[in-house]
Amino acid sequence: SGYWVIVPAAGVGRRMGAGRPKQYLPLLGRPLLSVTLRNILTWPGLAGVVVAISADDADFPHLPESRDARVHPVHGGAERADSVLQALNFLAEKVSADTQVLVHDAARPCVAIEDIESLLAAEAACALLARPASDTVKLAQKSGDTPARVEKTLERARIWLAQTPQRAPLAQLHSALREALERGDPVTDEASALEFAGQCPALVAGRGDNLKVTHPEDIPLAEALLRLRFA
Numbered sequence: 001s002g003y004w005v006i007v008p009a010a011g012v013g014r015r016m017g018a019g020r021p022k023q024y025l026p027l028l029g030r031p032l033l034s035v036t037l038r039n040i041l042t043w044p045g046l047a048g049v050v051v052a053i054s055a056d057d058a059d060f061p062h063l064p065e066s067r068d069a070r071v072h073p074v075h076g077g078a079e080r081a082d083s084v085l086q087a088l089n090f091l092a093e094k095v096s097a098d099t100q101v102l103v104h105d106a107a108r109p110c111v112a113i114e115d116i117e118s119l120l121a122a123e124a125a126c127a128l129l130a131r132p133a134s135d136t137v138k139l140a141q142k143s144g145d146t147p148a149r150v151e152k153t154l155e156r157a158r159i160w161l162a163q164t165p166q167r168a169p170l171a172q173l174h175s176a177l178r179e180a181l182e183r184g185d186p187v188t189d190e191a192s193a194l195e196f197a198g199q200c201p202a203l204v205a206g207r208g209d210n211l212k213v214t215h216p217e218d219i220p221l222a223e224a225l226l227r228l229r230f231a
């Protein structure tokens with residue numbers, strides 16, 4: 001029993017532009033992926049972690065967390081959704097169909113335990129951490145002009161920005177993601193795959209500091225947050 005966490009960590013970090021995948025850049029002197037895994041390994045109720053890594057990843061075996069018996073590496077795929085699907089294929093052979101699965105980006109090292117507790121406590125079958133938008137959101141025209149032109153302004157009170165973890169029962173997420181990928185639906189997170197399968201995942205308000213390390217300026221920001229969190 002207990003829930004499983006899938007950590008997609010097979011990206012190349014193009015926007016970071018560091019010359020190597022961002023999950024191995026140092027955060028307060030430790031590899032980013034190590035920080036994320038160490039955080040997850042302290043969550044109460046955790047049964048195990050499946051980490052999707054790139055097939056040519058030579059760094060993972062050097063992380064101390066890779067020697068934890070609860071941590072299982074699998075090879076990821078071309079897109080984030082392919083990496084998550086590989087991890088789900090592994091889990092489907094290992095645990096029961098109704099096992100709760102949380103998917104959490106390697107690139108979000110600062111997620112707080114209170115957020116995990118709210119996500120696990122949500123009554124809905126499927127749920128995700130998200131933040132109500134504070135900026136006004138503009139939908140750009142499709143033309144591709146530079147500068148982009150506004151087509152319309154979305155209703156801010158209804159806009160939420162999706163974070164991770166995102167939670168669903170194993171079999172439900174597995175079939176939703178597999179079918180969405182087969183159809184070629186644009187799946188950018190687990191919730192979108194579940195939406196294509198007709199589900200309405202619950203939006204659980206998370207903290208504002210669960211940032212996704214994406215651009216170079218996010219590194220010092222994440223370090224400052226970690227100092228506050230784990231000091």
Ligand code: CTP
Nearest residue numbers: 008009010011012013014015078079083106107
């Ligand atoms: N990811 C993955 N497999 C992929 C692509 C992404 O497992 N084929 C993971 C990344 O390692 C990251 C998470 O999904 O932990 C979120 O993706 P993102 O922040 O976009 O990371 P990258 O794809 O590496 O970055 P970029 O898009 O800038 O190249």
Ligand code: MG
Nearest residue numbers: 011012013080
């Ligand atoms: Mg990406």
